[in-house]
Amino acid sequence: MKITAIIAAAGNSRRMGKDKLLLKVGADAVIVSAVRPFLEIADVQQIIISIKAKQSDAIRDELSASGIDTTKICFAVGGETRSESVYIAFASVPSDTDLVLVHDGARPYVSASLIRRIIDHAQAVGAAVPVVAPADAILVNESPFNRKYVKLVQTPQAFDYKKLLGAYMLFAGTQKFYTVPDDFTLWCSAYGEFPQALVDGDPANIKITTPSDLPNLYGSGYDVHRFCEGDHIYLGGVRIPFDHGVVAHSDGDVLLHAVMDALLSSAGLPDIGFQFPNTDEAYRGISSTVLLEKTLAMLAEHGVSLRQVTATIIAEAPKIAPLVKTIRDSLATLCGLPPCRVGITATTNEKVGEIGKGEAIAVYASVTVRSI
Numbered sequence: 001m002k003i004t005a006i007i008a009a010a011g012n013s014r015r016m017g018k019d020k021l022l023l024k025v026g027a028d029a030v031i032v033s034a035v036r037p038f039l040e041i042a043d044v045q046q047i048i049i050s051i052k053a054k055q056s057d058a059i060r061d062e063l064s065a066s067g068i069d070t071t072k073i074c075f076a077v078g079g080e081t082r083s084e085s086v087y088i089a090f091a092s093v094p095s096d097t098d099l100v101l102v103h104d105g106a107r108p109y110v111s112a113s114l115i116r117r118i119i120d121h122a123q124a125v126g127a128a129v130p131v132v133a134p135a136d137a138i139l140v141n142e143s144p145f146n147r148k149y150v151k152l153v154q155t156p157q158a159f160d161y162k163k164l165l166g167a168y169m170l171f172a173g174t175q176k177f178y179t180v181p182d183d184f185t186l187w188c189s190a191y192g193e194f195p196q197a198l199v200d201g202d203p204a205n206i207k208i209t210t211p212s213d214l215p216n217l218y219g220s221g222y223d224v225h226r227f228c229e230g231d232h233i234y235l236g237g238v239r240i241p242f243d244h245g246v247v248a249h250s251d252g253d254v255l256l257h258a259v260m261d262a263l264l265s266s267a268g269l270p271d272i273g274f275q276f277p278n279t280d281e282a283y284r285g286i287s288s289t290v291l292l293e294k295t296l297a298m299l300a301e302h303g304v305s306l307r308q309v310t311a312t313i314i315a316e317a318p319k320i321a322p323l324v325k326t327i328r329d330s331l332a333t334l335c336g337l338p339p340c341r342v343g344i345t346a347t348t349n350e351k352v353g354e355i356g357k358g359e360a361i362a363v364y365a366s367v368t369v370r371s372i
């Protein structure tokens with residue numbers, strides 16, 4: 001069985017407001033996640049990704065950077081509509097292909113097991129289309145409609161290659177060709193309704209369309225500073241009078257340092273030791289609020305926005321509890337978040353270790369971000 005997969009990824013991302021294929025949905029970008037499971041299927045001999053010419057370099061770079069084997073992958077320049085893009089991609093399909101799979105590049109949660117199920121079913125009956133039941137109530141022309149009669153259609157869809165090509169050739173250039181939402185619609189227009197093709201889809205296999213479809217991503221950070229002679233420390237940008245200072249190259253704001261590392265880790269970027277080395281005189285005595293500002297700018301450049309920050313401060317002294325609200329409000333302002341999205345907790349180290357002896361202060365921080 002010779003199988004070619006076409007990944008339709010030449011859309012305009014209109015409802016996202018920016019190119020959704022390169023947004024992160026976990027460790028990988030949308031397009032990488034949408035392609036990767038197809039590489040796990042040995043029968044898939046070639047993957048043709050249909051992309052806009054202007055996206056070509058960025059998508060190639062993203063695939064290479066993700067470490068996936070690109071030897072089976074080739075590219076086709078997409079057209080103005082989805083069907084035009086798929087039709088153009090047909091020119092790159094090897095002529096001895098038995099089965100062609102067509103998948104939306106914006107469905108990053110497709111699993112190898114769903115692809116396998118689609119292939120097996122198409123081998124048996126000639127076509128396979130994953131469908132799921134709607135969870136919401138349905139209105140048709142504003143009137144209630146029994147949702148048991150409604151199915152939501154996903155991809156990948158699989159077809160006998162020559163028959164799908166025949167359907168495309170039949171309608172190429174017609175109004176229907178430019179307006180069909182998917183390949184099954186075109187197939188049914190050519191060959192009639194074919195309910196035998198329907199297979200249980202996967203509710204998780206959603207199409208990333210608007211910013212609300214993007215998942216939360218996470219990052220964590222830790223920092224510790226030893227106390228030294230001095231009369232104040234900084235926590236979350238707040239100057240706190242204390243009978244010690246902290247040993248540091250910058251102002252030693254242990255809370256902001258942990259938050260910065262959490263932010264950098266959420267975007268897969270190197271840590272603050274790399275970004276702001278303590279051998280660089282430019283950072284001597286610098287306010288960590290400036291470093292946080294630079295870190296947030298770095299994240300924005302990578303298309304990552306902060307949703308929530310939480311941190312746990314661990315110290316025997318100073319007493320943090322009376323300062324929590326002030327520190328939280330300050331951190332919220334610095335992060336551009338409402339205070340309700342910032343959580344600060346504090347604990348002692350129960351006299352255990354150097355922190356417990358009051359010789360140091362540490363912070364664990366975690367952040368929730370979105371890739372936009």
Ligand code: MG
Nearest residue numbers: 223224254257
């Ligand atoms: Mg530090």
